[in-house]
Amino acid sequence: MKVLNTAWKESSENLRYDLDKILAEKGAxxxxxxxxxxxxxxxxxxxxxLALDPFMLFKKVDKEPVxxxxxxxxxxxxxxxxxxxxxxxxxxxxxxxxxxxxxxKLGNLKFLSTIAKKELGVGTKICVPPSFPTIIxxxxxxxxxxxxxxxxxxEKARETKEADEIxxxxxxxxxxxxxxxxxxxxxxxxxxxxxxxxxVRTNGxxxxxxxxxxxxxxxxxxxxxxxxxxxxxxxxxxxxxxxxHYSGDPEDELKANQPIILDIFPKSLRKRYCxxxxxxxxxxxxxxxxxKMFEAVFEARNASLDAIKAGILxxxxxxxxxxxxxxxxxxxxxxxKQVTKGLTHSLGHGVGLQxxxxxxxxxxxxxALEEHNILTVEPGLYxxxxxxxxxxxxxxxARTGCNNLTKMEVELEV
Numbered sequence: 001m002k003v004l005n006t007a008w009k010e011s012s013e014n015l016r017y018d019l020d021k022i023l024a025e026k027g028a029x030x031x032x033x034x035x036x037x038x039x040x041x042x043x044x045x046x047x048x049x050l051a052l053d054p055f056m057l058f059k060k061v062d063k064e065p066v067x068x069x070x071x072x073x074x075x076x077x078x079x080x081x082x083x084x085x086x087x088x089x090x091x092x093x094x095x096x097x098x099x100x101x102x103x104x105k106l107g108n109l110k111f112l113s114t115i116a117k118k119e120l121g122v123g124t125k126i127c128v129p130p131s132f133p134t135i136i137x138x139x140x141x142x143x144x145x146x147x148x149x150x151x152x153x154x155e156k157a158r159e160t161k162e163a164d165e166i167x168x169x170x171x172x173x174x175x176x177x178x179x180x181x182x183x184x185x186x187x188x189x190x191x192x193x194x195x196x197x198x199x200v201r202t203n204g205x206x207x208x209x210x211x212x213x214x215x216x217x218x219x220x221x222x223x224x225x226x227x228x229x230x231x232x233x234x235x236x237x238x239x240x241x242x243x244x245h246y247s248g249d250p251e252d253e254l255k256a257n258q259p260i261i262l263d264i265f266p267k268s269l270r271k272r273y274c275x276x277x278x279x280x281x282x283x284x285x286x287x288x289x290x291x292k293m294f295e296a297v298f299e300a301r302n303a304s305l306d307a308i309k310a311g312i313l314x315x316x317x318x319x320x321x322x323x324x325x326x327x328x329x330x331x332x333x334x335x336x337k338q339v340t341k342g343l344t345h346s347l348g349h350g351v352g353l354q355x356x357x358x359x360x361x362x363x364x365x366x367x368a369l370e371e372h373n374i375l376t377v378e379p380g381l382y383x384x385x386x387x388x389x390x391x392x393x394x395x396x397x398a399r400t401g402c403n404n405l406t407k408m409e410v411e412l413e414v
Contacts, residue, residue: 018160020061022153028127030120031065031153033057034112034136041353042129042154044272049081056112057083058119068092068115092118109139116140127153152358159350159358160372166396168271169351169374170405172227173394176264176277177408179221183214183235183262187283188414192256198283211235212250218264227266230355234263234278241387244345244380256284259387265355274355276376277406278392281414293381293389294412296328300379301391301410304347304361308377308395308402314365318347321361321379330381334363341383348376351394373397374405 023031034056037043044050046057046065051073059065066085069077074088092115098107120126122144128137130151140147161169190198190209198209219229235248238258254260263278280297282290300321307320322332322343331342346362351374359365359373369375375397380390393406 018157019059019153022156023061023127026127026150026153027125028061028148028150028153029125030058030060031127032116032120032132032147033129034132040131041158041272041357042131045154045158045353047077047081047083049077049083050272051077056115058116060120060124066119070094109136112136113139113143113145116145117143120145122146129154155358158352160370161352161374161396162372165273165352166372166374166405168268168273169275169394171271172266172268172273173275173277173405173407175222175225175227176266176275177406179218179225179266180262180264180277180279180408182221183218184279184281184414186214186217187254187260187281190254190283192284196256196258198254198256208253210250210254211237211248211252214254214262215248215250222266226269228269229264229266233265234261236261236263236388238387239384242340242382242384244382244388244390254283257282257287259286259290259389261388261390263390263392267355272353274351274353275394275405276351276355276378276392277394277408278378278380278390279408279410280389280391280412282412283414286412287386289383289386290389291412292328293330293383293386296325296330297379297381297389297391298410299328300324301377301393304377304379305393305395305402305404308369308397310371310397310399311368313368314347314359314361315363317361317369318363318365321347325379325381336363342381343379344382345380348378350375369397371397371399 033043034054035043036052036054038050038052055069057065057067064085065083067083068087070089077086094111097111098104101107101110126147127150137147190200193199199206200209214235222229232247236246237254237260240246241261259280259282261280265276267274303324304317304321307317322334325332325343331339333339348361350357350359376392376394378392382388393404395402395404
């Protein structure tokens with residue numbers, strides 16, 4: 001495996017940067033990014049530097065990367081970024097170039113094009129990620145540069161995690177398990193009124209346990225633990241949970257004897273890595289069909305975990321899951337079928353700086369899983385008249401199997 005260079009690899013805490021190899025395979029000579037890094041995972045991955053304003057990163061194959069950033073952020077980038085060659089806008093005459101343009105926005109385009117032409121050169125095949133702004137691509141091409149938008153360059157490098165990345169994910173996973181246990185305890189300890197609504201006390205006053213109360217608990221606990229809670233984390237009760245990504249209306253009341261899906265995916269505020277875990281519980285007694293669904297999902301989860309190892313195709317693991325569920329009498333989307341009852345989604349996805357990234361486990365993902373991929377295993381069954389049952393663990397792919405990073409037990413009735 002080719003890495004960018006020894007110094008950069010060491011400074012990035014041994015992250016696996018195989019960009020040179022990927023770029024060469026795709027016929028590119030250089031890489032160019034222009035974005036902020038607070039939300040743009042690719043830029044943060046390459047720099048480990050957080051900035052709300054966009055900045056430039058360029059890198060030729062077999063050369064060290066370079067950051068070009070505004071004067072305000074320049075000193076901080078020098079101290080905090082793992083990229084050691086940090087340059088200021090002043091180094092490229094930003095003020096003069098922008099001032100000479102009809103307006104500042106056009107001037108900024110000219111500035112970016114000037115840097116790219118000077119540092120990368122006309123005739124160089126420049127790879128940019130899919131999210132790269134089209135308006136900048138147009139400006140670069142008008143100045144004679146060869147720009148090639150490409151899928152799966154930085155994203156592919158991100159799929160294989162180094163030890164420090166895995167440890168960051170494990171840390172967030174420990175938090176999500178602790179906090180989810182608190183949420184389950186809140187539900188389990190609630191009273192039940194004559195209508196089956198869960199009841200809790202607030203300042204001595206009885207009131208229905210609603211989705212917003214559970215999410216508030218989760219959110220506060222995550223902040224206390226140095227994590228951020230995604231707005232669309234899922235707390236879905238009863239038939240509404242049959243829509244796999246129904247997040248739960250804040251005013252939805254939780255009910256006894258109905259499945260409640262808790263799908264929680266926080267991010268570390270400091271390390272920026274995510275995790276993803278789902279548990280389905282019933283306060284009280286689960287109906288017979290919910291138990292049957294749960295048992296089938298649990299079996300599919302176990303069969304999928306047993307199958308995962310380096311070298312197996314993501315589609316093959318998905319098919320193993322579908323075999324179990326179809327044998328139990330449930331429909332799946334295998335073969336492109338549109339179903340509203342049964343398994344309505346893929347088996348899993350990668351997790352890292354984004355909660356959804358590569359690799360995947362679906363019928364269409366015909367690529368081999370690799371050692372140190374981190375991905376979810378989340379079979380589910382859904383019935384509009386009952387609700388949903390989903391179990392989701394997060395695993396690390398190993399040479400001869402997988403390491404389940406999720407330690408929380410799987411239980412239905414609480």
